[in-house]
Amino acid sequence: MNWLGELWRRLRMLVRRSQFDAGLEEEMRLHIELRAQQQIEAGSAADEAGCAAQRRFGNTLRLKEVSRETYQWLSLEILLQDVRYGLRMMRRSPGFTAAAVLTLALGIGANTAVFSLVDAFLLRLLPVKDPQQLVCIRHGAPKVGNSSDFSYPAFEALRDRSHSFSGLFAYDISHVNVMADGESDYVDCDFVSGGYFDVLGVGAIIGRTFTADDDHPGKPAVAVISYAYWTRRFARNPGAIGKTVYLAGIPFNLIGVTPSNFFGRNVAGNSADITLPMFVHPRLALKDHDTFEIMARLRPGVAPDQAQADLDVIYQGFLLHEAGLQPSAKVQQELRAQKIVLRPGLRGIAADDDSFARELRILTWVVGIALLVACVNIANLLLARAYSRQKEIALRLAIGAGRMRLVRQLLTESTLLAMAGGAAGLLFAKSGMGLLVAVLSLGRDPIAFDLHPNASVLAFTAGVSLLAGILFGLVPAVSGTRIDLNARLKGCEVGASSGRPPVRLAKSLVISQVALSLVLLIGAGLLIRSIRLLYHVDTGYEREKVLMAWVLPVLAGYDHTKEVGLYRELLDRMNGIPGVQSASLARMRPVFGQWYRRVRVQEATPAGNQAPEVYYGPVGPRFFETMRIPLLLGREFSAADTEAAAKVAIISESAARILLPNQNPIGRNISFDGVEPSGQIEIVAVVKDIRHRPRERQPRPAVYVPYTQATADAFGQMNILVRTAQNPSSVIATVRRQVQSLDSKLPFSRAETPKQELDEYLGEERSLAALLALFGTLALVLASVGLYGMMSYTISRRTRELGIRIALGARKGDLLRMVLRETASMIVIGVAIGLPVSFVAAQFIASMLFGVGTSDPMAISIAVLIMFVTALTAAYIPARRATRVDPMVALRYE
């Protein structure tokens, strides 16, 4: 604190220097005059008294100097002087300054943009009370991995029997259709158990949030809306509070709005528009939503280990109780292996193990490398400049400037450049953010993100700029001031080795650029290669010309009969749309939809055995025709396969192989192990296998059933499938119109092709590949520019040598080859360094690769080839200049 006050006083004195000087002078004059007056009063003569007073006072001028020194601040004044000088230097070479600032702006801007995201998603704490007490509860067996899904009774057991927490809540993320003021709106929603807001410690900014008391069947239904939804839908009208809205026909009272920085269990991003108490879940949730995630707040003083041990006992007890009276020893053992896993919840759930977090971490490295390449470039430019300023530097050294003082001066200049670059980088970051977020959003819901830089982002940018300035300034400053004064002042150049920039140093800088760029290029190459391979996997169904769209009758309050009627009507209408070749329905989408059931052949699978797990696909008539999945045996489902008709199923080849090896499956009966007895189902056809996701090594065995005969939990939502001759996006509008003409309140969402679904599935790979390619190219361009600059410089320095060579009969081709050979040797060294680094770096993306290893020869050779071609092209221009050297001019050069 003390030094801070001192600093402040010093600064104040510095700023008001003239005022202080005048004050001091006045004070001293007063002193002398008072003393003289005293002497006169004591009886001295006036002039004598004045002299005596002055004598007693001492040397006024010197004392003033000494006084001034106390508040003068030498280092700061020198700094200001250096800054002024640096600014003058920047103005004097605007081309250099612009190039350097632009390069840095790109590098720093990219880092700022990525840091803004890292800051927003990974570093920030949840805006709730004491976030470090929050934990996410998961369960799993060792080596199997763990899951965050719990049944609601399991949650209740944990909540009611544990003693380690001040509160627990369960939540489920879903969608609802909100009907307000006569307009319906399909929104994101959270179902949360009553303790949610109390456990988080989040209040409403207007109205109130709900509590455990509101979460009981029979209580009036209430809802809390997010700030974003309040803004979007109600224009921040406080009158929205108290309004009644209808969800699937059920009236809800809007009781409050959450703060604008509250994003549920996350620090940023997308959050629920509306939050509902859990007791309405059975009536409003999608029918397949039967698991919940749990978060909890540790009681103060309880360690996570204790809490976990507490929950382990409760959870295993619960599982044993669920398993019934006499579970077999094997089952008991399995249940006892189930452990509770606690994850820290202070930064929200996304920071923990989200693919987005991983992507951001990789990206941080990528932009860091790009900035490093940019810094090296500027270091090289500065190095060349320091040597062209050698006369100036030598002169200053000769008239007594200390070398440290000069290094400081040069560092100030580079830091100024970096600061200018940082400021420009902020502007870049602001416009680049949009692009970055768009690329990162590939395959995800668009990332909602506040683009305004905050204090920590600004501090980061300033820090990075400063670091960059020192990083690229230090080497040129130190090496540029190492001068042989005598030789230099004599104007001696040729032969005086001290007068040349150390070519070795410049070369090694360029080599490091080549190595770093190569790492990025290889990374991009690996990802691009594996994405191509992923798209080329034959998944066995039509990807391009089928339109899929969700309809969600459950959200419009449909009952079962009405829902089945709706689908029948929809099918008729879709099949009638011009340009539609066939239409069908599917409960699951091919890529993201996953539903597994255990199935057994009644006569073939012994009762005690574990029944094999198969993909369960409720689909409509003409499904296989619409998706272009070939039928091998038997018949398609048809409109005649109604709820009341005999139960039928179509199985895939691999299912046939597993269930009924070497037998004709047609006519055989199967049944599903499940919550409800599914009865006898007759196999009526065998279809070809499909791969739902291209990463699947083996196609999953599948059993398809008519949607009309599916279990009750399969209802509530359905995909319309429409196969078109032309581009399927041309029929989206018609399909939507047809759906809405049947029921305008029926939620209709995400109309897309399976290809687009696959794009989404590969979103992480695609966005990383795009960003790696982008920054790899940037680094490549910077490295080429660096190479070009360095070669131009060395060649201009070697004019005399080249002249002699020409005079002695060297041919142009020889010279060209000589220069290019030199460049090539630098690239070879750069590649030799970059390759092992890239092997290590590729481990970070290894899990994303498909069909290629981290040392894929194809990706590596393409990257190396690109490197060579670009770098040699960059070196070719100065090399050609070398061949045009006129020997006479060159020899007369000195």
Place this chain on the structure above:
Amino acid sequence: MSKGPMRDEIPPGTLYMLILKTLARGGEMHGFEVANSIQQISEDVLQVEEGSLYPALQRMLIKGWVKAEWGVTAGNRRARYYKLTKPGRKQLEIELSQFQRVNQAITRVIQTA
């Protein structure tokens, strides 16, 4: 310097202590008053090179031991009045105890000699 009693230069390093002590005793004072006060109380033995008071006061301002405010003297002239601050009071204690320690040590050395 022939007239008057014999005057001694103040020992090095004690100027701060003397100024601080004087201000502690006298409240708000301007530079001339400080110099006078030191001289009078020491019965004219201690002679401050009067000018050197001012660099010292500047340094003390920066350290935050004293505060300065412009005021008007009895003779109706503008003068800068110095006043002790809390850190200044603390500093005075430090300097005093240090001085006493050194003084005692010196005295012991002289007496045993």
